[in-house]
Amino acid sequence: MSQILSEVLAANQGYASTFDKGDLPMPPGRRFAILTCMDARLDPAKYAGLSEGDAHVIRNAGGRASDDAIRSLVISYKLLGTREWFVIHHTDCGMETFTNDVMVDLLSSSLKTASIDAGGWHDCCQGPGSTEGKYINWLTIENQEQSVLEDVTRIRRHPLVPADIPIYGYIYDVRTGRLVEVPEATAAGMAG
Amino acid sequence: MSQILSEVLAANQGYASTFDKGDLPMPPGRRFAILTCMDARLDPAKYAGLSEGDAHVIRNAGGRASDDAIRSLVISYKLLGTREWFVIHHTDCGMETFTNDVMVDLLSSSLKTASIDAGGWHDCCQGPGSTEGKYINWLTIENQEQSVLEDVTRIRRHPLVPADIPIYGYIYDVRTGRLVEVPEATAAGMAG
Known part of the structure; x- marks a missing residue:
């Protein structure tokens, strides 16, 4: 067994040994979803204050509004009742390097x-x-403000996205841990 | 401002106020990636013992090996140096309900x-x-063992996935917090 695999399983054993959240319902309790990057430095539960059961978290390279992210968001709303969505890219993203x-x-x-x-x-x-x-x-990124705006706009205009769900656009700063709004993106993501 | 948005921003302010991880490098320090479901009950950082900077986390509805997940995994390996991958589905998944x-x-x-x-x-x-x-x-799921096996196999056979990266298949039990291996999937995901 690899070192990583044994470390992950040992950590999981520790988590499970004091686990007391076995009765949480399937739909997110706080009824929102976050689309963000897979970057290792980002912990959405920590940077946005989530406990188990609170919110859907969708992650891919860049936090992009890919067809697959939209598949996930539509399921999140239609079947599992989320009511607000966040698109959160970040500074120093690998997607800007190629x-x-x-x-x-x-x-x-x-x-x-x-x-x-x-x-x-x-x-x-x-x-x-x-x-x-x-x-x-590969959905690379030249400019983070622009990519957040484009992704919020793409989701907003998708024919399976209801008009009344607000979509907020933010950039997470990996140096400070802070979420910084992209006002043009949030404006584009306003419920209609 | 919505209640959720103000709660998220307040939680973020708390996180940033004691943030001391601004110097982490872009590549994941522990050189692995997890593909798992967006389900609100799952916190991969907690169930797998991740700190900020450790590992890539890719999440979508079901934790499926979609084209977009494969895009992310290939970037994770090729540009950011991960060396082991986990595919982790879970019990009581919404994707089994439709x-x-x-x-x-x-x-x-x-x-x-x-x-x-x-x-x-x-x-x-x-x-x-x-x-x-x-x-x-929509990439729905009839049987979790089968979906983990199919997804590990799909990734294993993808022409952009190198032969020497191991892929482990697991199911997270939402009642117990425990990771349970799908041995056929891990066998299919063995480095060749």
């Missing part, structure tokens, strides 16, 4: 991990690579 | 929240609805 073309090139030369320096991304190792990276839109 | 057909019917009749009882899902309100639900695969 482009679709860079990712396609890196994956073509090798599937092994790349490294970054002042000159950009470089492959550490020789192949095998794959040209399959062309068939994925 | 099918694609049910969701399409519900959305066609109304975008408002539906409710469930012994007879299944019912719309509470009259329209407007939308037929757009047909164009989304």
Whole structure:
């Protein structure tokens, strides 16, 4: 068993040993959902004050309003009753460090991990690579305010999103732990 | 400002006021990633023992290996150096309570929240609805062991996933807080 796996299972045993939340209902008690980035530095339960049972948390690379995030949000509202949504990107995001073309090139030369320096991304190792990276839109980010605005707007206009759910746009600052509003995004996400 | 929004911002102010993790690097320190469900009862940081900076956390409805989850996992490995992945579904998942057909019917009749009882899902309100639900695969789940196995297998076989990354399959029990392995899934996810 790998060290990580045994650490995770030991941590889980500790959590389960004092677990007292086995009776929580399925629908989120505080009736809201957060879409945010998978970044390891972000703990949405901590930065937004969530206890188990409070809110849905959807996470992907960038916190983007992908089709899959919209699938999840529509289920969250329609079947599980959330009433407000947050889109929360963050400073110093990995998605700002590359482009679709860079990712396609890196994956073509090798599937092994790349490294970054002042000159950009470089492959550490020789192949095998794959040209399959062309068939994925990596949803990279040039500007966080803009990406939050675009994602809130995309969700707002989606035909399966009801007009009366407000959507708030924020950026989490990884240096300070603080949520900073993107006012244009929240304005675009106002319930109609 | 809504009550939820003011509560979230107040909780964030508390978190930021004692925040001392502003110097964490972008790549996950413990070099692993978890794909799990958005369910409000799940707190991956607590159930798997994560601190800020440790691991990527990807979440969607069901914890499914959607194209978007695979996008995120490939970025997690290729650019940010994770070396082990977990797929963690859970008991009493909302994704077990409906099918694609049910969701399409519900959305066609109304975008408002539906409710469930012994007879299944019912719309509470009259329209407007939308037929757009047909164009989304909702990735519902009939059997959790099977869905974990399918998702680990899908990731394992993806052409952009390197052969040497192990993928572990688990089910989180919402009654006990415990992670239970799906041995067939972990076997399918073994590094090759």
